[in-house]
Amino acid sequence: QVQLVESGGGLVxxxxxxxxxxxxxxxTFSGFAMGWFxxxxxxxxxxxGHISWIGSITYYADSVKxxxxxxxxxxxxTVYLQMSRLKPEDTxxxxxxxxxxYQGRRYTNYDDWTYWGQGTQVTVxx
Numbered sequence: 462q463v464q465l466v467e468s469g470g471g472l473v474x475x476x477x478x479x480x481x482x483x484x485x486x487x488x489t490f491s492g493f494a495m496g497w498f499x500x501x502x503x504x505x506x507x508x509x510g511h512i513s514w515i516g517s518i519t520y521y522a523d524s525v526k527x528x529x530x531x532x533x534x535x536x537x538x539t540v541y542l543q544m545s546r547l548k549p550e551d552t553x554x555x556x557x558x559x560x561x562x563y564q565g566r567r568y569t570n571y572d573d574w575t576y577w578g579q580g581t582q583v584t585v586x587x
Contacts, residue, residue, distance in 0.1 A: 465578035488559065491515075497510055504553075509522055511569075520568075549587045554582050559575060560574045
């Protein structure tokens with residue numbers, strides 16, 4: 462049974478930083494691309510960024526490029542989202558996702574991803 466468990470969410474002031482973690486179990490972690498999505502109230506879930514199975518390729522949404530960094534530790538079966546220079550519009554529930562991949566392809570659509578975590582709330586105050 463695959464489980465993705467996010468942690469690290471919370472309340473932060475605009476301009477601050479926060480680091481999310483997602484611990485994966487029940488899958489061969491090194492064979493999966495790992496990603497982050499977010500969903501604000503009343504909005505659709507949107508792609509934030511993801512990292513390839515080997516960790517050498519990353520993709521980001523334009524809205525977070527240069528501020529957010531996705532990384533992974535295959536020895537710990539964990540993926541991270543380092544968020545810096547946070548803005549109030551970054552407020553959302555952040556979800557971790559996984560999809561099998563050995564090609565380093567780009568996956569930005571919700572339907573591209575197979576497994577999902579339950580999410581962690583990030584609130585950025587102005």
